[in-house]
Amino acid sequence: MMPVARPAAWDGGVCPFAAGWQRVLMWWFIVGDGLLFGAFLAAYGYARLIATTWPDSSVVFSLPYLAAMTLVLNTSSAMMASGVAAARRGAWPTARRWLLATTLGGVLFLGMQADEWRHAIAAGARLSGNPWGDASFGAYFFLITGFHGTHVLLGVLILTIATARVATRRATPLGIELVGLYWHFVELVWVFIFTLFYLL
Amino acid sequence: MSHAATTVPGHDQSHPELGFIRRYVFSxxxxxxxxxxxxxxxxxxxxxxxxxxxxxxxxxxxxxxxxxxxxxxxxxxxxxxxxxxxxxxxxxxxxxxxxxxxxxxxxxxxxxxxxxxxxxxxxxxxxxxxxxxxxxxxxxxxxxxxxxxxxxxxxxxxxxxxxxxxxxxxxxxxxxxxxxxxxxxxxxxxxxxxxxxxxxxxxxxxxxxxxxxxxxxxPLTVWSYFIASILGLLAFPALTAAAVMLLFDRHAGTSFFLPAGLVVGGRHLTNSGGSPLLWQHLFWFLGHPEVYVLILPALGIACDIIPAFTRKPIFGYRLSVWCLVAVGALSMVVWGHHMFVSGMSPFTGEYFSIATMTITLPMTVFGVNMLASLRGGAIRMGVPMMFSCAVLALFGSGGLGGLYLGNATADMQLTDTYFVVGHFHMMIGGVTLMATFGGLHYWFPKMFGRMMNETIGKAHFWLTFTPFFIIFFMQHFLGIQGAPRRYYAFTAYDFLRETRIQNLVVSSCAMVLIASQSLFVVNFVWSLFRGAPAADNPWEATTLEWTTSSPPPHDNFGQAELTVHRWPYEYGVESGDRDFADQRVPPGRVPVTA
Amino acid sequence: MSTQTSVFHSSTVALLFAGLGLGGAWYGASIVMPSLASRHGAGIDSMLSYLLVTTGILFVAGYCALAWFIWTGARRRRIDQRLTRRRTEWLVSGALGLAVGLIAEGGVLAIGMPVWSEYFDATPPADAVTVEITAQQFLWNVRYPGADGQFGRNSAAAMDDVSNPLGLDRADPAGRDDVVTQNVMAVPLGRAVRLRLRSKDVIHSFFLPNFRVKQDIVPGMTPEVVFFPTREGSFEIACSELCGLAHYRMRGFFDVLSPAAFDRWLAEQATPTAGGPR
Known part of the structure; x- marks a missing residue:
């Protein structure tokens, strides 16, 4: 039973990919959380398949407005990447500015999301039904965007804390990187929601 | 934190002067x-x-x-x-x-x-x-x-x-x-x-x-926990999503799982658009992997106990690991075998049937490996070993029952009957229960520094395993006679009249089984305070936990440097007056065989 | 420490496993299923017989092997052989795994699949007796289309447990000759039965033990089953999906009658004095 040749990274004593347990934990958390969104989206797909009167999202919602929301979140995510890079270089004042900008992007996105909800509710959309067609349409809209919005809200809180920690010089590059991982994930999920719920 | 990749967690927390609350409650x-x-x-x-x-x-x-x-x-x-x-x-x-x-x-x-x-x-x-x-x-x-x-x-x-x-x-x-x-x-x-x-x-x-x-x-225990944990992380989100949606249906007026036109107890509901089948898909997407989350650790534990009591390396170590991986992967794509008669398309049913049967291959290989590990060994039938043999036995009979339920044609008659009840009690009920008892007897000395009583343990085994097997073996056949599960009584039907005696036997055995657990409770509590003091390695086993004191110190291995030199099943070797080499024995003293 | 155990003790454990294996097989062989009364049921029974025989053999062999290894191992002071060559390990376990896998998969493909497709693909013959079953907590509403072969319209909105449990539209001429009963149904021998299943409230499951018919009724869906009774007699309907408090006594009666007796029975049900729960 001679062991076959393999990279030393898996031999113990060090973490494979030099990742460190914090990143490993974060990656797996993201996988699990991603699957949670996956389950909601799969349920939505199932409901849409059995529905007879599924409304056309592009009629109900304003696509340019949604494109703007997507742009805001994408930009915020890109600024986060710059913030992580700055933190890694040790350029903390720069990192702080990028993080602040990222947070503001998140807040702006939340505001736009809230406005979209306000419009939908004003037009008669409820959890139990909506004026456009199948009752599930409104329910899944509120469920999925609400769940994503909760993630953005949580991200904004975490970003605020991270910014404060950078300002008081208690942050670590790894910590900022983990926040970044989460924020990119929230942005990536939005791309899926945008494509599957609004575009298709 | 730039050296995060090499920091050893827990190392900086070894403060022995923690108070009671920090040490035993919020530890x-x-x-x-x-x-x-x-x-x-x-x-x-x-x-x-x-x-x-x-x-x-x-x-x-x-x-x-x-x-x-x-x-x-x-x-x-x-x-x-x-x-x-x-x-x-x-x-x-x-x-x-x-x-x-x-x-x-x-x-x-x-x-x-x-x-x-x-x-x-x-x-x-x-x-x-x-x-x-x-x-x-x-x-x-x-x-x-x-x-x-x-x-x-x-x-x-x-x-x-x-x-x-x-x-x-x-x-x-x-x-x-x-x-x-x-x-x-x-x-x-x-x-x-x-x-x-x-x-x-x-x-x-x-x-x-x-x-x-x-x-x-x-060790296979670690492998089984690793794979079971990954499975849990991948599968549980589906139930989370389903639970959130059901809460919305119950309290916020949505209709995720409720179709139009329901009349419950004379009351007309206003829901529309949902499907109860969606819940079943989401639930079983979790539910099936979940049974492997439970059963894999049980098998892993038995695989680590057996070599210590046969004094022989486990049979087919790497093959068993690959089986765990394969079973984990397959378990994610077979959830529909819980829904053969649910109204799902019969084509989907056939797919799930064929996919489910492929699980037979890795699971049989794993079981044969366990069985072959006993062959040719010098067996010491201690209490942990008795329960490990019970794990193997129940895994075999429960697994064979799975051939009926994974087969859509046979399942049409057997689903939602006592056959299902008997099957899953043997698997996620029995395999896990026997592994729990075996594991507790095996690691009790490590956890508490005292041995559990062997005589009470043996009596407990006989009074647990025998009635357990009879109860759930008989329930399979209650199912073959058509007895549906979740029935409050079997008195309303003529075709169930003959199951009367069997239910009486099952219930009597159940009373013996439940009453005999008092033996375990007594043994556990008594041994905690009065058990014979345990040596560091009472079973002469090879894995790392036996190389430290019983119970281990806060940082597990003390200040000594810890290097692993060999695989976890180095039994049957010449090592002075011992027939095993633990994983820390350097290759210079005993040759490394894997 | 206490690692040495007596040969006697180990031998009793070995005998326990051997005894459970042989005793289990003996007990299992004595069990009979509810007597068969449908054509496709013969296929399901042969599927089950195949499994009972193959798994029975594997079960006894496995338990006896376990007992034998314990019996001999308890008498051994030194182990026989330390490590097996990896190729041997793969060959032995792989071959056995493959064998059991083939037994399982072969059963599905060779025996199970034809029965499954015969059951589900069956296009109902033109002379099939169509019956609509509407389940509710905790009874079976049975409806025959009557002489015109057409079910009258009904709607959930018109359902009322006391006066109109099926929500029938009284104005629809197609519904005038519909025959409605509760918990009792009959079919004539010699014709296929086509059941259209619906549920008003929760999931029920329509189970005819003697006919090897079991179909969940998920509200919102209308599954159909088609089967062919093979003998006259009086049989029971059970619910096999948890549906609430009286799930255990949601009993119905399913009678297979001679064609003449069936026509008489149906005519009796159609008169206003007859019908209702038996």
Whole structure:
């Protein structure tokens, strides 16, 4: 039973990919959380398949407005990447500015999301039904965007804390990187929601 | 933190002068957390066993009245007769408690927390704080679940699978009032707790193994926890999503699981657009992998106990690891075999049938490896070994029952009968229960520094395994005779009249089984205080936890440097007066054979 | 420490496993299924017989092997052979795994699949007796289309447990000759039965033990089953999906009658005095 040749990274004593347990934990958390969104989206797909009167999202919602929301979140995510890079270089004042900008992007996105909800509710959309067609349409809209919005809200809180920690010089590059991982994930999920719920 | 990749978690927390609360209640030590989980799980098992007693009393003697129970439980036993709604609540809670709060806690979170860091040579779990949170969220969830018995309408009564509309419409059954809501909330907490624990196990195995502890030197126990935890992380989100959606259906007016045109108890519902089948898909997407989350650690534990008692390396170590991986992967794509007669397309049914049968291959190979590990060994039939043989036996008979249920054609007659009840009790009930007892006897000296009593242990084995096997073996055949599950009584049907005697035998054996658990409780408590002091390595075993003191110090291995030199099954070698070499013995002293 | 155990003790454990294996097989062989009364049921029974025989043999062999290894191992002071060559390990376990896998998969493909497709693909013959079953907590509403072969319209909105449990539209001429009963149904021998299943409230499952018919009724869906009774007699309908308090006594009666007796029975049900729960 001679062991076959393999990279030393898996031999113990060090973490494979030099990742460190914090990143490993974060990656797996993201996988699990991603699957949670996956389950909601799969349920939505199932409901849409059995529905007879599924409304056309592009009629109900304003696509340019949604494109703007997507742009805001994408930009915020890109600024986060710059913030992580700055933190890694040790350029903390720069990192702080990028993080602040990222947070503001998140807040702006939340505001736009809230406005979209306000419009939908004003037009008669409820959890139990909506004026456009199948009752599930409104329910899944509120469920999925609400769940994503909760993630953005949580991200904004975490970003605020991270910014404060950078300002008081208690942050670590790894910590900022983990926040970044989460924020990119929230942005990536939005791309899926945008494509599957609004575009298709 | 730039050297995060090489920091060893737990190393900086070895302050011996912690107070009682920090050391035993809100402890960060994985060993304490593991024991907390085990004790919580065992207490929940007593609740589950009490519920099983009520079920079997009702099914064995359906015409009798129970004045004593009427006094103890005036609501459930008005006039001495068990109320049908109470029966359904008891069945539901028995399943929920045993699957989630006994097996998951003791076997996965309990033994997993205790063993994984010790066996990979880590000083603690990767993230001790999350570990502590995991336990306390888990304890809260268990308390919440118990509390649901005392709300208006009683505990949830829609079965542990909680199929809507029964679980979604408050008036469909008394337990679907507040009880079902609390059930869902408790499950949400449970999943949060289980996820934290699973994340920790995965990260620990992945990133904080000791130098020399390569993947191919991990004991099968660690492998099984690693794969089970990954499975849990991948599968549980589906149930979380389903639980959130069901809560919305119950309280916010959505119709995710409710179609149009329902008339429940004469009341017209206004829901429309949902599908009850969606819940079944989401539930079983979790539910099937979940049974492997429970059963893989049980098999892993048995695989580590067997070599220590046959004095011979495990048979087919790497093959067994690949089997675990294959089974884990396959378990994610076979959930539909729980839904063959649900109205799902028959083509989908055939797919799920064929896919399910492929699981036979890796699982048989794994079982044959276990069996072949016994062959040619010098067997010492200690109590842990007795229970490990029981694991193997139940795994064999339960697995063969799976051939019936995974086969859509046979399942058409057998689904939702006692065949299913017998099958899953042998697998996620029996394999896990026997591994729990075997594991507790085996690691008790490591956990508490004292041995458990062998004589009581042997008596406990005979009075546990024999009735257990008879009960659930007979239930398979009750199913073949057509007896549907979740029946309050079998008295209403002519075709079930002949099952009367069998139910009497099953109930009598169940009483023996449950009563004999007092032997274990006595043994556990007595040994805790009066057991013979244990040596560091009482079973002459090879894995790392036996190379440290019993019980291990806070940082597990003291200040000594820890390097792993060999695989975990180095039995039957010449090493002075010993016939084994633990994983830390350098190659210079005993040749490394794997 | 206490690692040495007596040969006697180990031998009793070995005998326990051997005894459970042989005793289990003996007990299992004595069990009979509810007597068969449908054509496709013969296929399901042969599927089950195949499994009972193959798994029975594997079960006894496995338990006896376990007992034998314990019996001999308890008498051994030194182990026979330390390590097996990896190729041998893969060959032995792989071959056995493959064998059991083939037994399982072969059963599905060779025996199960034809029965499955015969059952589900069957286009109902033109002379099939069509019956609509509407399940509710806790009874079976049975409806025959009557002489015109057409079911009258009904709607959930018009359902009322006391006066109109099926929500029938009284104005629809197609519904005038519909025959409605509760918990009792009959079919004539010699014709296929086509059941259209619906549920008003929660999931029920229509189970005819003697006919090897079991179909969940998920509300919102209308599954159909087609089968062919093979003998006259009186049989029971059971619910096999948890549906609430009286799930255990949601009993119905399913009678297979001679064609003449069936026509008489149906005519009796159609008169206003007859019908209703039996």
């Amino acid at each position: 960060l030590d994985h060993k304490v957390i593991g024991i907390q989980y085990i004790v919580t799980g065992l207490l929940m098992a007593l609740v589950g066993a009490a519920l099983a007693t009520l079920i079997r009393l009702q099914l064995g003697w359906p015409e009798r009245t129970w004045p004593l129970l009427a006094q103890l439980l005036p609501k459930g036993y008005a006039g001495g007769v068990m109320a049908p709604e109470f029966y359904l609540a008891v069945v539901t809670m028995h399943g929920t408690i045993m699957v989630f709060f006994f097996m998951s806690y003791v076997l996965v979170s309990g033994f997993g927390n205790y063993l994984v860091p010790l066996q990979v040579g880590a000083r603690d779990m990767a993230f001790p704080l999350a570990n502590m949170l995991s336990f306390w969220i888990g304890a809260l969830s268990a308390l919440l679940m118990i509390a649901s018995f005392f709300v208006e309408g009683g505990a949830a009564a829609a079965g542990w699978t909680a199929y809507p509309p029964l679980s979604a419409v408050a008036t469909a059954v008394p337990g679907s009032g507040m009880g079902q809501t609390i059930w869902l909330l408790s499950m949400a907490f449970f999943i949060a707790s289980f996820t934290l624990s699973g994340l920790n196990i995965v990260a620990t195995v992945f990133s904080v193994r000791a130098p020399g502890m390569s993947m191919w030197r991990m």
